[in-house]
Amino acid sequence: MPRHFDPALINDPFDDPGLYVDLVFEKRALLFDLGDLGRLSPRKMLRISDVFVTHLHMDHFAGFDQLLRRLLGREMTLGVYGPPGVIDAVEHKLKAYSWNLIGGYEGNLRFRVTEMDESGRAASASFSGRTQFARRDEEKRQSSEGLLLKESGIQVRATTLDHGLPVLAFALEERAHINIWRNKLGALGLAVGPWLRKFKEATLRGADDADLIKVAWADAEDEKPDALPFGMLKKEIMKISSGRKIAYVVDCAYTECNIERIVKLAEGADTLFIEGGFLERDSAAASKRRHLTARQAGTIARRAGVKRLVTFHYSPRCKGEGEELAREAQDAFLRAGSEKVDRLFR
Numbered sequence: 326m327p328r329h330f331d332p333a334l335i336n337d338p339f340d341d342p343g344l345y346v347d348l349v350f351e352k353r354a355l356l357f358d359l360g361d362l363g364r365l366s367p368r369k370m371l372r373i374s375d376v377f378v379t380h381l382h383m384d385h386f387a388g389f390d391q392l393l394r395r396l397l398g399r400e401m402t403l404g405v406y407g408p409p410g411v412i413d414a415v416e417h418k419l420k421a422y423s424w425n426l427i428g429g430y431e432g433n434l435r436f437r438v439t440e441m442d443e444s445g446r447a448a449s450a451s452f453s454g455r456t457q458f459a460r461r462d463e464e465k466r467q468s469s470e471g472l473l474l475k476e477s478g479i480q481v482r483a484t485t486l487d488h489g490l491p492v493l494a495f496a497l498e499e500r501a502h503i504n505i506w507r508n509k510l511g512a513l514g515l516a517v518g519p520w521l522r523k524f525k526e527a528t529l530r531g532a533d534d535a536d537l538i539k540v541a542w543a544d545a546e547d548e549k550p551d552a553l554p555f556g557m558l559k560k561e562i563m564k565i566s567s568g569r570k571i572a573y574v575v576d577c578a579y580t581e582c583n584i585e586r587i588v589k590l591a592e593g594a595d596t597l598f599i600e601g602g603f604l605e606r607d608s609a610a611a612s613k614r615r616h617l618t619a620r621q622a623g624t625i626a627r628r629a630g631v632k633r634l635v636t637f638h639y640s641p642r643c644k645g646e647g648e649e650l651a652r653e654a655q656d657a658f659l660r661a662g663s664e665k666v667d668r669l670f671r
Contacts, residue, residue, distance in 0.1 A: 329478065329499050330355075332571050332596065335364055338637040339644060341384045342575050344598055345369065346497060348479070355481075357495060357573045357598075362388040370395040375474060377481065378407035379575050380492040381414050389418050397454075400432035404439070406473045406483070408491045411440045412450045416460050424457035441468055441493070443485040471590075479568075484586045486577035488615045494577070496590045499568025503528055509562045516543040527555055528563065572631070574599040575638050578615035584625055591629040599626065601636035601654045604643055616640070619650040623657025634658050 329350060335343035341360025347369075348354060354372040358379055362370065370392060379385055396403060405415060415438045436452040449463040474481040478500055483493045503525045510517065518541040527538060534556025542549050572591035577583045577600075591597050601622030603611035611618045617625075619636055626634040636654045643650055 330497070330569065330571075332497075332598070334598070334635070334637055336361060338602075338639045338647060338650075339641065341388070342600070342638045343388070344573050346571070347372070351478075355497065356392075358385045358575070359388040359392065360384045360386075362391045367395060371399070373403070374401075375404035375406070375481075377473070377483070377493070377495050377573075378405065378411055379494070379573075380408055380488065380490060381410055382576070385575070386414065389415070393418070396434055398430040398432050399434055402435040402437055404437050404474070406439050406441070406481075406493075408485070408493050409440050409442050412438045412448065412460075415452065416450070416458075419452055419458040424454070427454050427457060430454065439473065441471070441473060441483060441485075443491060445469070445471060447473070482590065484590045486574070486583045486586060487580060488576045488578060492576050494572065494574040494587060494590055496570060496572045496594065498570045500529065501568055502566045504564045504566065506562050506564065511543070513561060514543050514549070515562070516541040524555075524558060524563075528559065528565070534559070570594045571596045571598065572629075574625075576600060576615070577617065579612065579617055579621045584628070587625055588629045591626075591631055594629065594631045596633040596635060597626050597629060597631040598635045598637065600638035601650060602638050602640040602643065604646065604649060605653055607640075607642065610642070611640075619653040620657045623654040623659075626654075626658045627660060 329348065331347040331349055333345055335345050342358050343360045343362070344357040345365065346355040352372065353374040354369065356373050356376045359376060373392065405411065415436060434454045437449060439447055439449040441447045445468040446465060447468045448465045451461045451463065452458040471482045471484050472480060473483050480498055480500065482496045486492045486494050505521060520539055520541050524538050527536065532555045534554060536555040537552035538555050538558055539552045570593065572594045574587055599622045600617050601619035602616055603618040605618050605620045608618050622636050623634065634654060636651060639647060639650055
């Protein structure tokens, strides 16, 4: 199966958190959290189309200015998603600068900022360089099951966790892959053509088996039906395989409510990126600061049935003990025979 997206942590596990997800075939990228972006090359920054902010602590949002500086003057719209307050935060960031000369830029940089509360209500506002980033509020809507971004190939969902304030956790999923068996297509006498795109669209929207799908035949001389039942085509020429899924979780207390929400969000993920910054001996300190220990992160990953675990966002008090943090997470994760655990050291 082709790799449609390629995720990588931006910084060392002891530095600001951030996940860069390159959408390989779309020449763009998604960014989860806006901490220090100094390690991202200008080329990578210019690929970013959407940013997902967990919360507004400095190590998760201070990089907004770096990204703004790099994108200024480009003809583009940047999507920003976060918890309640992120619209105000972006507005205040933009108001901190003077824009009397922005009309001299060729490109018009725009921001469309969306915040989602715990009940799933989403509010949006836009900011355009053409109006010196004046705020324009948009109509509020109800998000379905935390769905923030839905495109033809991918979708991003969020859930709200408790860190003493609302924090969003995110899951990025590819849509299901629909594979057409060319040999079976040929055996039926059907031709490859635009009709297959409509057949795939019918599959994604859950068409009824009795629905008729217009088809094209390889041999148009013989008299054949213009359309065939969707159910027959689905059975004969198609195979559906699930897309990849990753989840991103930082800054949350080890409470049953948080655990349940993370497990539901990350269930079956190919990779779970999750904070695990305290050793178990420091669990009291982790609890006081509403963070996870490495062992707790591994336990959650095991409960969610993920295939791969990456821990990061390590506490400075554990500097020099990164290997031990990873080992504690691994022990908890592998206890029930999950596949493997990864950690990043640079």
